Amino acid sequence: MGNQADAEDVVQEAYVKAYRSLTSGEFDRRSSTNTWLYRIVVNGAIDAKRSRKRRGEASDEQVDLGWDGAAFAEARMALSELDDWLRALPTDQRAALVLQSMEGLNNTEIAKIMGVSEGAVEQRLVRARATLRQKREQS
Amino acid sequence: MTERDDIEARLARLSGATDALRPSAGFSSRVMLAIERENAPSFFETTWFSARRLLPVAAIAAAMAVVWAVQVDGTVDDEMATSYAAMELE
Numbered sequence: 001m002g003n004q005a006d007a008e009d010v011v012q013e014a015y016v017k018a019y020r021s022l023t024s025g026e027f028d029r030r031s032s033t034n035t036w037l038y039r040i041v042v043n044g045a046i047d048a049k050r051s052r053k054r055r056g057e058a059s060d061e062q063v064d065l066g067w068d069g070a071a072f073a074e075a076r077m078a079l080s081e082l083d084d085w086l087r088a089l090p091t092d093q094r095a096a097l098v099l100q101s102m103e104g105l106n107n108t109e110i111a112k113i114m115g116v117s118e119g120a121v122e123q124r125l126v127r128a129r130a131t132l133r134q135k136r137e138q139s
Numbered sequence: 140m141t142e143r144d145d146i147e148a149r150l151a152r153l154s155g156a157t158d159a160l161r162p163s164a165g166f167s168s169r170v171m172l173a174i175e176r177e178n179a180p181s182f183f184e185t186t187w188f189s190a191r192r193l194l195p196v197a198a199i200a201a202a203m204a205v206v207w208a209v210q211v212d213g214t215v216d217d218e219m220a221t222s223y224a225a226m227e228l229e
Contacts (some may be wrong), residue, residue: 008166015170016177071159078156085149101150102157132146 001045003083004076010048014040031112038105038113042095049091088135093128096121 001007017040021027027036086094092114099110107125111118 004160004163008162008169011162012166012170012173016173019174019177072161075157075159078153079160082153082157085153097150101147102154129146136145 001048004079006048006052007045010044011041014044017044035109035112038099038103038109039115042099042113046091046095085132088131089128093124093131096124097128100125 001010014037018027018037021040031039086097089097095114096110099105099113100107105113107118107121110121114121
């Protein structure tokens, strides 16, 4: 999401959606709870990013470093760097790359979470890396 | 180091560096509040359930209204018949 406040909004909405699905019996337990929760969060994040893009907002620019300790400030700096770096990627490629490289999930799990085939995941990852490589060569 | 390794190394470094990120203070309470708000009945639900409770009372009232209307109608008919009879006699 690029900043913590937006990420927290997405996670909060994901919890509410998960709660709603559990109480209404919508969660059919065909996938593991972990995959199901990831799916809700990832879809929420992708939707939020797309709607922000449609509205022409660029709230990623500002990362409030706050005054809550050096380690925390460094982590936020890293988040800002990550966001700047991955900004060139389309949302679905970015999500696939983050799930693989940062969350440590395999292609099968990512495919289930994103609701696409493993081939599509592989394609997104290849394209994401190609874009990052191209970006580095340009700079 | 290959280009892929370079990208992976940077991702791994940033992944490690962002590990310290934690939700802001009060995040859990905010989530719990949002979930509690989900549980609160909506205006439609409140109205619907109140209306359902009133349904038997409304049904009895409607039945009484029908009985009253039939009685009044009967009385009016009797009175009209009486007045026609009086007119004929005249």
